[in-house]
Amino acid sequence: MRDVAIIGIGMTRFGELWDASLRDLAVEAAVECFKDAGTDRYDSITIGCMSSGLFTGQEHLASLISDYLGNKGNPATRVESACASGGMAVRTAFMEVASGMSDYVLALGVEKMTDVGIGAATYALATASDQDQEAFHGITFPGLYAMLARAHMDRFGTTREQLAQVAVKNHFNGSMNPHAQFPTKIDLETVMNSTMIADPLRLLDCSPITDGAAAVLITTAEEARKFKNKPVVTIRGVGSGTDTIALHHRKNMLELGAVQKAIHRALDMAGITIKDIDLAEVHDCFTIAELLVMEEMGIVKRGESGAAVMSGLTALDGDFPINPSGGLKSKGHPVGASGVAQIYEAVTQLRGDAGKRQIAKARWALTQNMGGSGGSSVCHALQSNN
Amino acid sequence: MRDVAIIGIGMTRFGELWDASLRDLAVEAAVECFKDAGTDRYDSITIGCMSSGLFTGQEHLASLISDYLGNKGNPATRVESACASGGMAVRTAFMEVASGMSDYVLALGVEKMTDVGIGAATYALATASDQDQEAFHGITFPGLYAMLARAHMDRFGTTREQLAQVAVKNHFNGSMNPHAQFPTKIDLETVMNSTMIADPLRLLDCSPITDGAAAVLITTAEEARKFKNKPVVTIRGVGSGTDTIALHHRKNMLELGAVQKAIHRALDMAGITIKDIDLAEVHDCFTIAELLVMEEMGIVKRGESGAAVMSGLTALDGDFPINPSGGLKSKGHPVGASGVAQIYEAVTQLRGDAGKRQIAKARWALTQNMGGSGGSSVCHALQSNN
Numbered sequence: 027m028r029d030v031a032i033i034g035i036g037m038t039r040f041g042e043l044w045d046a047s048l049r050d051l052a053v054e055a056a057v058e059c060f061k062d063a064g065t066d067r068y069d070s071i072t073i074g075c076m077s078s079g080l081f082t083g084q085e086h087l088a089s090l091i092s093d094y095l096g097n098k099g100n101p102a103t104r105v106e107s108a109c110a111s112g113g114m115a116v117r118t119a120f121m122e123v124a125s126g127m128s129d130y131v132l133a134l135g136v137e138k139m140t141d142v143g144i145g146a147a148t149y150a151l152a153t154a155s156d157q158d159q160e161a162f163h164g165i166t167f168p169g170l171y172a173m174l175a176r177a178h179m180d181r182f183g184t185t186r187e188q189l190a191q192v193a194v195k196n197h198f199n200g201s202m203n204p205h206a207q208f209p210t211k212i213d214l215e216t217v218m219n220s221t222m223i224a225d226p227l228r229l230l231d232c233s234p235i236t237d238g239a240a241a242v243l244i245t246t247a248e249e250a251r252k253f254k255n256k257p258v259v260t261i262r263g264v265g266s267g268t269d270t271i272a273l274h275h276r277k278n279m280l281e282l283g284a285v286q287k288a289i290h291r292a293l294d295m296a297g298i299t300i301k302d303i304d305l306a307e308v309h310d311c312f313t314i315a316e317l318l319v320m321e322e323m324g325i326v327k328r329g330e331s332g333a334a335v336m337s338g339l340t341a342l343d344g345d346f347p348i349n350p351s352g353g354l355k356s357k358g359h360p361v362g363a364s365g366v367a368q369i370y371e372a373v374t375q376l377r378g379d380a381g382k383r384q385i386a387k388a389r390w391a392l393t394q395n396m397g398g399s400g401g402s403s404v405c406h407a408l409q410s411n412n
Numbered sequence: 413m414r415d416v417a418i419i420g421i422g423m424t425r426f427g428e429l430w431d432a433s434l435r436d437l438a439v440e441a442a443v444e445c446f447k448d449a450g451t452d453r454y455d456s457i458t459i460g461c462m463s464s465g466l467f468t469g470q471e472h473l474a475s476l477i478s479d480y481l482g483n484k485g486n487p488a489t490r491v492e493s494a495c496a497s498g499g500m501a502v503r504t505a506f507m508e509v510a511s512g513m514s515d516y517v518l519a520l521g522v523e524k525m526t527d528v529g530i531g532a533a534t535y536a537l538a539t540a541s542d543q544d545q546e547a548f549h550g551i552t553f554p555g556l557y558a559m560l561a562r563a564h565m566d567r568f569g570t571t572r573e574q575l576a577q578v579a580v581k582n583h584f585n586g587s588m589n590p591h592a593q594f595p596t597k598i599d600l601e602t603v604m605n606s607t608m609i610a611d612p613l614r615l616l617d618c619s620p621i622t623d624g625a626a627a628v629l630i631t632t633a634e635e636a637r638k639f640k641n642k643p644v645v646t647i648r649g650v651g652s653g654t655d656t657i658a659l660h661h662r663k664n665m666l667e668l669g670a671v672q673k674a675i676h677r678a679l680d681m682a683g684i685t686i687k688d689i690d691l692a693e694v695h696d697c698f699t700i701a702e703l704l705v706m707e708e709m710g711i712v713k714r715g716e717s718g719a720a721v722m723s724g725l726t727a728l729d730g731d732f733p734i735n736p737s738g739g740l741k742s743k744g745h746p747v748g749a750s751g752v753a754q755i756y757e758a759v760t761q762l763r764g765d766a767g768k769r770q771i772a773k774a775r776w777a778l779t780q781n782m783g784g785s786g787g788s789s790v791c792h793a794l795q796s797n798n
Binding site: 076105 | 486490492504548784
């Protein structure tokens with residue numbers, strides 16, 4: 027297996043971008059990525075997108091984006107794993123370079139979610155659950171995560187304030203991120219008084235509906251050494267896993283088996299433990315999700331994630347910073363793009379380019395991207411070679 | 413890059429399968445594949461599917477199928493490239509094994525197309541074209557391929573009979589295939605008197621709407637030697653390419669650039685030429701498509717494909733047999749499954765297991781899978797190690 031490195035990153039601003047189509051967003055992120063890398067060479071493209079079919083009536087997406095990037099005739103693969111599509115596109119690009127099939131692969135994530143009404147968007151997102159056993163019967167993702175939150179509160183005594191603190195922390199971080207959809211500092215009271223969505227989750231516990239795209243250019247570690255303008259970041263570990271899609275099929279719904287497998291596979295491949303990680307970007311689609319992922323990472327004991335967030339463990343200046351970018355919560359969640367945007371942030375941090383939200387001496391970063399209510403997950407362990 | 417082999421194949425019957433859901437079809441093909449291989453080991457799954465979102469309201473498909481295969485927690489990737497999704501899933505599985513990321517990968521293609529009305533199915537299929545520039549304005553795939561057929565007739569004098577002969581040949585082959593949706597012999601007159609769909613294409617020039625799934629189990633060539641019950645088939649070449657999605661953007665719409673690139677990349681990687689190929693499974697979604705692909709393969713000069721089909725060149729007993737399985741035309745075209753089913757047939761032929769439709773002394777097979785009106789294509793060159 028060849029060693030693989032990231033030589034360029036690009037992303038659009040995340041938000042309700044009514045002046046940009048699906049293809050516009052993808053091209054903008056790719057062009058930013060090429061500018062950052064100092065080359066526009068790519069031999070192949072992988073695109074993460076959850077549901078361009080339902081959101082915009084466009085399948086055959088990887089071909090379309092290749093066409094609009096200049097029609098070079100390159101291989102192009104669209105990858106889908108619900109909200110983990112972006113991370114899986116990077117994993118696929120990794121394998122393409124590692125195998126020797128291609129030397130330069132552009133991995134891109136994109137989603138255009140605001141061209142449909144909120145009902146259609148909610149329907150499209152619900153197709154990430156088990157259609158026959160969940161979505162068809164009317165439950166949507168706020169409802170599924172609300173059940174997880176309620177169970178966590180019931181089992182471990184997790185409080186409303188602890189959930190809210192995840193949002194407060196991530197919005198604080200996001201307030202320093204120029205790409206964020208909602209770069210707004212908020213306080214506990216604002217979260218706890220926001221509109222009820224699915225008890226106990228309120229509006230500010232939920233990530234938003236977002237348009238956006240992010241891209242990374244990857245090549246062999248050997249090729250990467252030719253690019254001397256930026257510190258090289260290498261992909262040391264790639265892990266992914268799956269679980270039952272339907273929540274009610276799980277033996278213990280407070281354990282996210284796919285996440286656990288993905289994290290450990292990525293760390294094992296990199297030959298490190300969670301203690302080596304300097305920062306993590308995790309899939310905080312709802313505040314409860316970040317708590318559950320903290321427990322799967324093993325940085326706290328099961329049930330102690332809420333208290334740990336209150337203690338500042340995962341704050342920018344804490345011992346284990348999580349979501350310095352603002353996370354899905356503040357930065358926005360264009361579902362197919364989020365996994366790639368996590369890697370954008372990780373690379374930015376590992377290069378030391380994160381400005382006010384920079385984590386000091388960051389050498390290892392972990393990204394954790396998740397599909398549905400944990401039906402799939404993919405993680406990357408990234409190392410700065412500074 | 414590690415050498416990669418196919419040790420198992422499985423498929424469902426193709427047809428209007430109202431008693432089987434999307435997940436049922438996938439599981440049935442996988443189970444058949446495991447039985448054939450003599451092992452049910454898989455470390456990872458790749459699933460080709462064009463639009464389970466639009467056809468059945470189910471995204472997150474690779475996780476769902478992994479769940480219903482026994483929830484082993486394995487990595488699972490869904491791959492989409494319109495009607496070339498199946499072939500791209502095999503390409504992705506190839507890279508996963510070749511890179512060393514996984515040792516055993518199940519590559520599966522599936523589509524459940526008959527749970528929606530014909531209007532919704534036509535809409536779903538049209539999302540493989542350029543939504544903004546083609547589908548939105550009302551053109552659908554029979555119309556796009558009709559323009560190609562009309563242009564070919566105008567430029568080269570290709571006749572209605574020559575188009576019809578493609579269907580006659582493929583239905584003859586399909587009449588000997590127990591998996592075929594329409595295993596019915598037809599004659600030229602039947603094709604030419606069938607209902608007009610989009611002038612000059614008639615009903616029997618078009619592949620049908622189909623439910624079905626197909627699967628292949630791949631591993632390293634080294635591992636494959638442990639399985640002595642079946643002849644080993646190795647994947648020697650993998651090629652893919654893209655072109656503009658919209659037909660009107662092409663310099664010459666009678667040249668399928670993506671197909672040309674995919675074929676040559678696969679042959680080059682295998683270190684062979686088209687003359688080494690003993691049989692080909694090609695993407696005959698419409699009769700004109702098979703003619704165009706013959707010209708891109710270089711087995712005839714441009715414009716001479718129609719006459720070559722009439723001469724019997726591509727018949728079962730011809731010098732260059734095409735679509736011994738019956739092709740998409742007779743076997744059926746569950747879009748995400750078709751690319752994998754082509755490989756199913758190629759392996760069956762290379763093992764010498766094709767019964768009445770067996771090509772004598774078949775050692776090399778080429779499969780050519782295509783998305784949309786040629787916006788993408790993926791080819792595999794397979795060798796029997798007998």
